[in-house]
Amino acid sequence: xxxxxxxxxxxxxxxxxxxxxxxxxxxxxxxxxxxxxxxxxxxxxxxxxxxxxxxxxxxxxxxxxxxxxxxxxxxxxxxxxxxxxxxxxxxxxxxxxxxxxxxxxxxxxxxxxxxxxxxxxxxxxxxxxxxxxxxxxxxxxxxxxxxxxxxxxxxxxxxxxxxxxxxxxxxxxxxxxxxxxxxxxxxxxxxxxxxxxxxxxxxxxxxxxxxxxxxxxxxxxxxxxxxxxxxxxxxxxxxxxxxxxxxxxxxxxxxxxxxxxxxxxxxxxxxxxxxxxxxxxxx
Numbered sequence: 215x216x217x218x219x220x221x222x223x224x225x226x227x228x229x230x231x232x233x234x235x236x237x238x239x240x241x242x243x244x245x246x247x248x249x250x251x252x253x254x255x256x257x258x259x260x261x262x263x264x265x266x267x268x269x270x271x272x273x274x275x276x277x278x279x280x281x282x283x284x285x286x287x288x289x290x291x292x293x294x295x296x297x298x299x300x301x302x303x304x305x306x307x308x309x310x311x312x313x314x315x316x317x318x319x320x321x322x323x324x325x326x327x328x329x330x331x332x333x334x335x336x337x338x339x340x341x342x343x344x345x346x347x348x349x350x351x352x353x354x355x356x357x358x359x360x361x362x363x364x365x366x367x368x369x370x371x372x373x374x375x376x377x378x379x380x381x382x383x384x385x386x387x388x389x390x391x392x393x394x395x396x397x398x399x400x401x402x403x404x405x406x407x408x409x410x411x412x413x414x415x416x417x418x419x420x421x422x423x424x425x426x427x428x429x430x431x432x433x434x435x436x437x438x439x440x441x442x443x444x445x446x447x448x449x450x451x452x453x454x455x456x457x458x459x460x461x462x463x464x465x466x467x468x469x470x471x472x473x474x475x476x477x478x479x480x481x482x483x484x485x486x487x488x489x490x491x492x493x494x495x496x497x
Contacts, residue, residue: 226441227453230434235460237430238310240423241301242469247420248412249298252427253291254403259428261396267389277390282382286391287398289375294399296368303361306465307473308350310457311484312365317492318343319366319373336494343487349480354473388439392432452492458485 241252268275277283300309318340321332351362382391407413438454458481465471473481 223441224453226437228456230437230441231454231456232460233430233434233437235457235464237427237434238301238306238457238461239464239468240427240430241298242306242464244420244423244427245302247414247416247424248407249295249302250403250407250410250412251414252298252424253295253399254407255424256294256428256431257396257399257403259425260432261393261400263429263432264389264393264396268393271389273387273389275390275393277382277386277394279382279385282378283386283391283394284398286375286378286382287394287396288402289371289378290395291399291402293368293372293375295403296364296371300361300365300368304357304365305354305471305473306469307458307461307471307481308354308357308477309365310461311350311481312347312362313369313372314455314458314488315343315347315366315369315484316372316376317488319369321491322373333494336491339487339491339494341487342490343484346480346483346485346487349483350477353476353480392435392439452489455485455489 244252265275267273297309297313300312303309304312321336322340347362347366351357351359379391441453462473
């Protein structure tokens, strides 16, 4: 792997991280829009964009391992819906940090799926993360138990999706894997919206921003995939945690979100635990 490839991969990951941060910012801004409607619009836009790419590249859209692809879509749908809920209900940086527990949960889920053994030091990293989460919950009145549980459940769903992707990437084109995300999400969310009547007719600006959320998802996923394809994963993955810095910046300057020193300590413990886990598993 050349130095040029690694530099390109880092650039791609920086772009992906920034675009994801922009998506989070827009979801946070669209407080008056029900979460289900945001998820639906995001999925419709992403579905159309992926279909255009598949047609252009003449790739068969439905893949070979359809059951696993559907599970990827199902877990991904749950993960993004719960994450968007936490973006509405929690401070921006707290929601993003909880979402970044995904690598930790992914490893824990893989223990039950593949029976892989976990080194004792990594259990310490896990403990560090969960102590940090406890501090965030206990010392920040804006974070209630229900929202935190939903956030962790969303992280578990995302972790399950990543475990499925790790199997699918051996046989399926990454655009096909991307397709099943919105393909499964759209009908599920439509049923939910119909039952709960969670839909609002909003301003032209908000409709535009909802479309941008979907476009952000597509491009962020693309740059993320390309970064992992051509770069050193252990180096590239660290760049993704710029998202926490973006969240702190946007939260403070755009949403007037402040944090006490003890809550910042909790956020830092989670971030250190996750980063240590990522670095350790690449040794």
